[in-house]
Amino acid sequence: MYHYIRLTKTEEADLDIFDKCYAFDTAREAKEKGMYPYFIPIQESRGTRVIIEGKELIMAGSNNYLGLSWDPRVKEAAIEATKKWGTSCSGSRFLNGTLAIHEELEARLANFVGRQSALCFSTGYQTNLGAISALLGRDEHIFSDKLNHASIMDGIFLAAGMRGKVRVHRYLHNNMDSLEKFLAEEPRDAAKMVVTDGVFSMEGDIVKLPRMKELCTQYGARLYMDEAHALGVLGATGRGTEEHYGMKNHADILMCTFSKSFGSLGGFVAGDHDIVDFIKHQARSLIFSASMPPATIASVGACLEIIEKEPERVRRLQEIGRRMIAGYKSLGFNVSVSETPIVPLLIGDMEKTILFWRELFDGGVFTNPVLSPAVPPDSTLIRTSYMAIHTDEECDRILEIAGKAGKKFGIL
Ligand SMILES: Cc1ncc(COP(=O)(O)O)c(C=O)c1O
Known part of the structure; x- marks a missing residue:
């Protein structure tokens, strides 16, 4: 039996790192x-x-957009995978946590979004954290919408924390003039990436992708698009923002979570093989965290099949x-x-x-x-x-x- 002990400050300590915790009463009052x-x-x-x-x-107030976390086929797939593979991979993809079914799912996801390769992470948050911090190097430029998801900003913070000087430009929400202003200020030959949500998670509006793509081409920037709220939601077959606009392969990297239309937990990035392979060997949130468990892989696989068959x-x-x-x-x-x-x-x-x-x-x-x-x-x-x-x-x-x-x- 453990007893909860509220720590008291030692006499000598003027400042206690926990002072702010004991003083925090906003939630209690509410x-x-x-x-x-x-x-x-x-x-x-x-x-x-x-x-x-x-x-x-x-x-x-749920992001279970297609209601698939309740589909009997998805539940059954999770149960069967648990019976066959157990409840956990007990390790990271890098060392002992890659199952054959991780790679099968990645191949199917890459095919679904029309990219060479895909790579799965254990949460959507970790996907942005790992992929963006892997891609963004010292003195390189990132242009991020002011209302992008927190996981994108945290990926940028992690890159800055690890590499020092990264150049961050936050343009006005979905405002292509503001983005252009920032892009135009930097040399044409500097390494640049624009990062945006496809559908913005709080506002429900859609990125102005056609103009954004023109700007990326004009100013020599790569495009990273977070499709968390777009895959399964936009386009005639649920293939997201690009399908909504009738544009194919306009983003250099597509990212998505499994916690929304895919009725599960996890996330993936997809793009050219070399880029995905680089992320695979650099992303700390992939390398230092346990991989998606079997039930989760199988439920995402089952959701993918349903999305493909039941548009x-x-x-x-x-x-x-x-x-x-x-x-x-x-x-x-x-x-x-x-x-x-x-x-x-x-x-x-x-x-x-x-x-x-x-x-x-x-x-x-x-x-x-x-x-x-x-x-x-x-x-x-x-x-x-x-x-x-x-x-x-x-x-x-x-x-x-x-x-x-x-x-x-x-x-x-
Ligand atoms: C746009 C966006 N990206 C990433 C994430 C993180 O995904 P997850 O909650 O699956 O970790 C979210 C989650 O709300 C999101 O809205």
Whole structure:
């Protein structure tokens, strides 16, 4: 039996590294007011419904876009793989954690996105962390959208921490004039890479890829695109942002996570064999971390097969996205720039956002509040997101509850 002991400062120590922890009361205060929207334990999960605090809610805040983490074929694949290979690889890909099924999955993923090679990591976060920090060398330039996912920024920070001077340029969100301004300031022959989300995770808007590609060609930059919210979501067959624009192989590196449309956990990068091979031998988050476990590999494989065979799921998801955007707009919500099944409701006031989130929650809808510092205080929002398995009735019910709550708090 272990006893929790709160450490006390030694008499001599003026500064204690833990002072900030004991002084941290933001979360506790919010909990006391019943206004703490994070780390909420889900007691049961049943596709589009969840049980929280003993009550059933419609899930409108998951990234399980195609609903595949609930597909019986995917569950079965995970169970079978566990029976055959066990629960863990117990080591990194580099040494003892590469199974034949890792390489089979990588070949299938490369084929799906039309690239020579792919490489899987254990989480999407580790994928960006490892790949970007591997690619970005000393005195090389990276141009990153201001609203790119945190894992992209952390990849840049890691490169800077390891190599010292890396040149970071953060351009205005999805603003190609701003990107061009930064690109034009650097010598044509300097090593450069532009990095962007394909679909932005909080805003639900799509990168302006055609213009971005022209700029990359004009200024001699490589393009790295994070398709976490785009594969399985955009394009007639779910092949993402390039398919959405009818463009093939415009990004030099494609990255994606498995925690969204692929109903699982992990991530991959895909591109030319030599680039992927370089990342494989340099990425610290791959080399120093245990590999994707068998159940996860098999569930991603099963999801991939379903996405390839059943593109109608992708179309249903897109239809729901359009339906919700139109529904919110007709109620008078500011749904900002969304063009996808990620539909943020812009509120722009910290307190109102939390009250509105709680009203939705009490009304039976689970959503995600996005507050400062994740966004500026005047841009706080409720992120809603949808799944191909939501029924029309569920969509209408969500709109009805949101409409009522919007009126109550003067948001419409
Ligand atoms: C754009 C983007 N990239 C990377 C990640 C990290 O992926 P994961 O959560 O699967 O580690 C996320 C996760 O939310 C994301 O939204």
